[in-house]
Amino acid sequence: MTTLDARLRDVRTRRKALVPYFIGGLTADWTTYVSAAILAGADVIEVGVPFSDPMMDGPVIQAGALRALANDVTLESICHDVSVASFEVPVVVMTYYNVLHHFGLARSAELLAASGVAGVIVPDLAIEELTPWREVATAADVATVLMVAPSSPIDRVRRIGALTQGFVYAAARMAVTGRAADVGDAERVVTSIRTVCDTPTYVGIGITTPDQASDAAAFGDGVIVGSALVQQILDGASAQDIEGSISTFREALDRTAPEA
Amino acid sequence: MTTLDARLRDVRTRRKALVPYFIGGLTADWTTYVSAAILAGADVIEVGVPFSDPMMDGPVIQAGALRALANDVTLESICHDVSVASFEVPVVVMTYYNVLHHFGLARSAELLAASGVAGVIVPDLAIEELTPWREVATAADVATVLMVAPSSPIDRVRRIGALTQGFVYAAARMAVTGRAADVGDAERVVTSIRTVCDTPTYVGIGITTPDQASDAAAFGDGVIVGSALVQQILDGASAQDIEGSISTFREALDRTAPEA
Amino acid sequence: MGPPDEGGHFGSFGGRFVPEALMPACLELDAAFRDAWGDPDFVAHYHRTLREFGGRPTPVTYLGRLSQRLGLSVYAKREDLAHTGSHKINNVVGQALLTARMGKTRIIAETGAGQHGVATATAAARLGLACTVYMGEVDTVRQALNVFRMELLGATVVPVTSGSRTLKDAVNEAMREWVTCVGDTHYCIGSVMGPHPFPWMVREFQSVIGVEAADQLHEFGVETPDFVVACVGGGSNAAGVFAGFADTTAQLIGVEAAGGSAVGRGMPGVLHGMRSLLLQDDHGQIEEAYSISAGLDYPGIGPEHAYLADLGRATYVAVGDDVVIEALQLLSELEGIIPALETAHAVAWLLRAAGDEVPTGSTVLLNLSGRGDKDVAQVRSILRGES
Amino acid sequence: MGPPDEGGHFGSFGGRFVPEALMPACLELDAAFRDAWGDPDFVAHYHRTLREFGGRPTPVTYLGRLSQRLGLSVYAKREDLAHTGSHKINNVVGQALLTARMGKTRIIAETGAGQHGVATATAAARLGLACTVYMGEVDTVRQALNVFRMELLGATVVPVTSGSRTLKDAVNEAMREWVTCVGDTHYCIGSVMGPHPFPWMVREFQSVIGVEAADQLHEFGVETPDFVVACVGGGSNAAGVFAGFADTTAQLIGVEAAGGSAVGRGMPGVLHGMRSLLLQDDHGQIEEAYSISAGLDYPGIGPEHAYLADLGRATYVAVGDDVVIEALQLLSELEGIIPALETAHAVAWLLRAAGDEVPTGSTVLLNLSGRGDKDVAQVRSILRGES
Ligand SMILES: Cc1ncc(COP(=O)(O)O)c(C=O)c1O
Numbered sequence A, B: 001m002t003t004l005d006a007r008l009r010d011v012r013t014r015r016k017a018l019v020p021y022f023i024g025g026l027t028a029d030w031t032t033y034v035s036a037a038i039l040a041g042a043d044v045i046e047v048g049v050p051f052s053d054p055m056m057d058g059p060v061i062q063a064g065a066l067r068a069l070a071n072d073v074t075l076e077s078i079c080h081d082v083s084v085a086s087f088e089v090p091v092v093v094m095t096y097y098n099v100l101h102h103f104g105l106a107r108s109a110e111l112l113a114a115s116g117v118a119g120v121i122v123p124d125l126a127i128e129e130l131t132p133w134r135e136v137a138t139a140a141d142v143a144t145v146l147m148v149a150p151s152s153p154i155d156r157v158r159r160i161g162a163l164t165q166g167f168v169y170a171a172a173r174m175a176v177t178g179r180a181a182d183v184g185d186a187e188r189v190v191t192s193i194r195t196v197c198d199t200p201t202y203v204g205i206g207i208t209t210p211d212q213a214s215d216a217a218a219f220g221d222g223v224i225v226g227s228a229l230v231q232q233i234l235d236g237a238s239a240q241d242i243e244g245s246i247s248t249f250r251e252a253l254d255r256t257a258p259e260a
Numbered sequence C, D: 001m002g003p004p005d006e007g008g009h010f011g012s013f014g015g016r017f018v019p020e021a022l023m024p025a026c027l028e029l030d031a032a033f034r035d036a037w038g039d040p041d042f043v044a045h046y047h048r049t050l051r052e053f054g055g056r057p058t059p060v061t062y063l064g065r066l067s068q069r070l071g072l073s074v075y076a077k078r079e080d081l082a083h084t085g086s087h088k089i090n091n092v093v094g095q096a097l098l099t100a101r102m103g104k105t106r107i108i109a110e111t112g113a114g115q116h117g118v119a120t121a122t123a124a125a126r127l128g129l130a131c132t133v134y135m136g137e138v139d140t141v142r143q144a145l146n147v148f149r150m151e152l153l154g155a156t157v158v159p160v161t162s163g164s165r166t167l168k169d170a171v172n173e174a175m176r177e178w179v180t181c182v183g184d185t186h187y188c189i190g191s192v193m194g195p196h197p198f199p200w201m202v203r204e205f206q207s208v209i210g211v212e213a214a215d216q217l218h219e220f221g222v223e224t225p226d227f228v229v230a231c232v233g234g235g236s237n238a239a240g241v242f243a244g245f246a247d248t249t250a251q252l253i254g255v256e257a258a259g260g261s262a263v264g265r266g267m268p269g270v271l272h273g274m275r276s277l278l279l280q281d282d283h284g285q286i287e288e289a290y291s292i293s294a295g296l297d298y299p300g301i302g303p304e305h306a307y308l309a310d311l312g313r314a315t316y317v318a319v320g321d322d323v324v325i326e327a328l329q330l331l332s333e334l335e336g337i338i339p340a341l342e343t344a345h346a347v348a349w350l351l352r353a354a355g356d357e358v359p360t361g362s363t364v365l366l367n368l369s370g371r372g373d374k375d376v377a378q379v380r381s382i383l384r385g386e387s
C-alpha cells in the first residue's frame, strides 16, 4: 500500500473524489490555479508533464502541452513547482514513459517522491512493460495508477486491478483525452473493475460538465476532469474562474451520496 | 526517255545547268520570281509543293512551306499557277509522296503533265516503293528524278542510275536541305554516279554560294540551289533581287566549261 | 501476325518511304535485326536483360472487383510494372542491344510526352550508349519533368521547333537528324511505325507481352480469352499483346483516342516512312491528333494495324476524353491500380462494351500498358476544373 | 534475425508501450499474425497476391557500369519495380490480408511523404477495405499529388494538425484514432516500428526481399555477398533484405540520413509504442528528424535495428543530403535507374565506402528500395538552386 492508496481510501469514506487535471507550467502562475482548485474542493491534483508526442491526448491537451513546452517546462521544473507549492491534497503526475525513461527511472521516482508527488499515470506504460518502473516507484512510495479501457477484457481488468496503486483510472470511452457529451461506457467499465478489486475507481476521458460528473459518481468513486479545464485556461480563464468551475463540479459530486 | 531527259541532255551540250528551287505559293506573285530566275539564266525550275511533314527539308524550307500552307496552297493551285505562267524552261515539282498519294497517283501525274510540269522529285519515295508511281508518271511523260546519297552503296547507285529520269540528284552531304559551307561529298557522289550512268547529274543539298556552285560544276552537270534562295525570299527579297542572285550563280557556272 | 513481305509490307500497308540517304541504314537494320533475331544468343540476351533489368515477366492480375462490377472475367497484363512504367522498355531494350550489336555507339529517339524518351535514355544509360531525344518544344514545356528525367539519365533532349512542335514533328526531326549521323547512330523509333523494319521489329520486341500473357492465362485456367483489349497510339502495346493471340479465336480490340482515331477517321497515306492510315486534310496534309493522353496523340497507326483492320482480324474502336478519366478513377478505386491515361482508354471501352459488344460472362485480357503516375497531376487539374 | 521474445523484445528494445485501450488490439493482432503466418494457406495467399498483384519477385540486377566504376561487384534488388514503386507494398499486402482475415473492414495508416499511404490505399482498394490515411498537414501540402493519388484509390486523407504536423505526428494521430475504432479497424503501420507485433510482423512481411535476393544471387553465382546495404528510415526495407542474410557472413549496413540518424545520434527511449533509439533533446522530448528524403524523416529506428546495432550484427552509418543527389545522378546515368532519394542514401554510402570500408573486389547487394519518380521534381528544384 502506497501513501496514495491510504489517502484515497480515506477520501472515499468522505465523498466522491474530484480530480482536476492541470498542465504543469502551462502558465507561469499555474500553481495558483491548482491552489484555487483545491480551495474549491479538489481531492487530488493531476499534473501533466508535457511530452512532445502525447499519444493519449486529444487536441486540447496537445495544444496546452505544446504551449508549456514552448515555455521550456521540464519534469524537473514542474517537480520544483510542485515541491514549492506543497499542496495539501495528493498530486499525481500524468506523463509519458519517455519523460521518465529519459531522466532515468529510479532518478525520476526519487525526484517525484522528493517533490511530494504521490503517484503517476503513464498512459503508454502497459502492464506488460510495467515492472522496471513499478519497482523503483514503489520503492520511492510513488503510486502508479493504471487505466482500464472499455476494450480491456476481464482477465486484463483483473491484472490491472491487482497492480494499480492509489486508484483505477476507468476510461469512459475508447478515445483519447478530450471533451465529450456523456459518460460513455463508464458504468460498464466501472462495474467490471468492481468485480475484481476494491480500489477506488475514478472515471475519466471526456468528463466535461458537472452533470456528467454527477452521472459518473453514481457508480464510480470520483471523476477526472481534464480537457474541459485546460480549454478554459487556454481561453484565458483566471484562477478565480477555475475556482468557480471546480465549485460547480464539487457541488454536482456532492449531490451524489458517498457509496461507503 | 521522257521529254525532260531530252531537254536536259540538250542543256548539257550547252552549259552547266542551274536549278533554282522555289516554294510554290510562298508569295502570291511567286511565279514572277521564277520568271526573273529564268531571265537570269536558270535552266530548270524546281517548284516545291508544300507538305506538312517535310522529312527531307531543313529549317529554311520548312518555314517557307509552313508559310505557303498558311496561304492555302495545294498541289492543284500550284499546278494551276505553273500552267498559267507557262515557263520556257522545264519545271520539276518537288514534293512528298503523300501529296501525290492523297490526290491519287494517276490523277496527280495527269495533272502535272497537263500543267506543263516535266518531272518530279519525291524525296521520300525510295526506289523500293517507286513502281506504282513511276508507271503512271512515265505514261504521262512526267519524269521522276531520283536522288543518290553519299551513303548509297554502288549497287544502289547503279539501280538509281538506271531508274532515274531527267537527271540524277546528287546529294552533296548526309543532311536535309539547308545552307552549308562547302560542297561536301559531292565529288565522290558524282564520280560514283558517273561509273553507272550517263544521265546528267546535278549537285544539291547545301549549295549556298556561287563559288560552291562553281566548285560543284567542276565535276557535275549542274547545281540545285534551294534554301539560299528561299531564305532570301523569306527575308523580303524582290523578284529583281532574285534575278541578281541567279545572275551571279549563272556567271559562276559559266566560268566552268561544259564537260561535253 | 507473321512477318511482312520482304519490302516490309503488311498487305498494302507498311513499306519504306524514306530519303535515299536513310535507305542503306534501313536495309542494314533489316539485315541486322533478321540476323540478331535468328541468333539464340541475342534472343537470350534480350530476354535476360528484360528479366534482370526490365522487370519481366510482368504479372497477369485477375481484376476481381472490376470483373464482378462488369459481369466479366477481366485479367490485366501488368506492363505498368515494367521498368520505367510501361511496355516501352521492351522495345528500347531490344533496339539498344541491337545498336550495340551493330557497332553503333549512339541512339536517338523521338518522344511525345516523354515516355519513350525516358525509356530510350534508360536503355542507353544501361548500355553506355550516347543518347539524344527529340521532343516537340511544346511538349518539352508541358512535360518538363520528363525532360529532366532524360537528362538525369544522361541523355540530351533537343526541343523541336518545326511544324506543330509536337510528336509528329519530333519524328520528322529525328529522321532529319538521323540522315546526318546514320553511320554511328541508331534511330530508336518508339512504336510499330516508321519504315520497315521498324514496325515489324518493334512488334517482335513487344510480342513478349502477348507470349507471356498467353502462358500466364493458362495458369489461371483460361485457355483463350474471348477478348484481348489494348489502347492504340502508334500501336506497339496492342501489337505486342495481340501477337500472343493472333492465332486464337480471341477478338482483338484496339482502342484509339477519339481525337487520334486513325482507323476511324483516317485515310491511307504515307508519313514517317510508312504507308498506313493517317489523319489528313483534303489535300493530304497531316492533321494533328488530339487526345487527353499524350501517348495517343499520333495522327497515324502502325501499318500492321491498318492491315489487321482491313482483314477484319482486329477491330479498332475509339473513346472520348470524357469517359477516360472515369475509367482511370474506377480502376484505381476498385483494383488499386492507377493506369496511364493511354491505358485508361482501353478500360473505358471495356466499361462501355461490357454486357453489350462484350457479352456478360466473357473473359477479357486487358493490356495494362502503363502506370498513371505520370498523369496524376494532369488528372487532378482536370477534376478540379483547372484545365 | 529470429522472432522477438513473447513480449516483443529484441534484447532491451521493442516491447509494447501503448495505452491500455490498444493493448487488446495488439494482443489480438499478435495472435492473429502468429496464426496466419503459421497457416500455409495464408502464406500462400500472401505470396500469390504479391506475385499476381504486387509484381514479385522483383529482379536482382547486376550493375555492371557502377561495378566497374567502383571496383566492386554490385547487385541491386529491384524493389523499385514492385507495385507502387517501392518495397512498401510487401508490408501492406500482408497487413491488408491479415485485416480481412481478422474480420476487420477498415484500415488506417500514417504516412510521411505518402509512399506508405499510397501503398496502403492500394492494398485496401484491391481488397475492398475502407481506408483512412493520416498525414501531417505540412506533408499534405508538400505532397499534394500523393494525397490525390490516395484519394483516387478511394482512401480518405486526414491532415494532422498536431505537433510538428509531420510524420511522427501522423503516427501519434493514427494511434489516437485507432483507439476510437479498434473494433473494426486495423492500423497498418508502415515500417518495422510501433508496438509488438508490428516490428516483427512488418519484418516478416518484408523478409521476402532478402529471401528472394539470396536465391537470385545464387543464380548469379554469388554464394554470399560481402555486404548487404540498405537505407534506413524506420528500417523496413533494411530489415527485409537483412533477413535473407542474417545467418551468413555478409556485413549488414544500414544507411541513415545524417539528419535522422537514430543510431548515430539517438538515445534509447520510448515512442510510438516501442523502446528504441530515438532523437531526443535533453529532456526526452522527441526531436524532429530532417532529411532531404521524406521517407527517412523519422526520429527513430525500428527496435530490431537498435538491437542489431547493439549486437554488432549490423552497422549503421549516415550520409548527408549533399552526397545523396550526386548518388542519385550517378546511378541514373550509369545504370538507367533513377532511385528514390531514400535509396540514394545507400548508393551514396557505397560510393564513399568503395575501396575503403568496402574493399575493392567486394560483392555488394544494394537494396534498391524504391524508384525516384516521386522525387524528380524535388531534385530538379534543388539542382536549379530553387530550394
Ligand atoms: C502507357 C502507354 N500506353 C500506350 C501508349 C501508346 O503507344 P503504343 O500505341 O505504341 O503502345 C503509350 C505511349 O506513350 C504509353 O505511354
Ligand SMILES: Cc1ncc(COP(=O)(O)O)c(C=O)c1O
Binding pocket: D086, D087, D115, D116, D190, D191, D192, D231, D232, D233, D234, D235, D236, D237, D238, D294, D295, D296, D340, D342, D343, D369, D370, D371
Ligand atoms: C523508397 C523508400 N525507401 C525507404 C524508405 C524508408 O522506410 P524503411 O526504412 O521502413 O524502409 C521509404 C519510406 O517511405 C521509401 O519510400
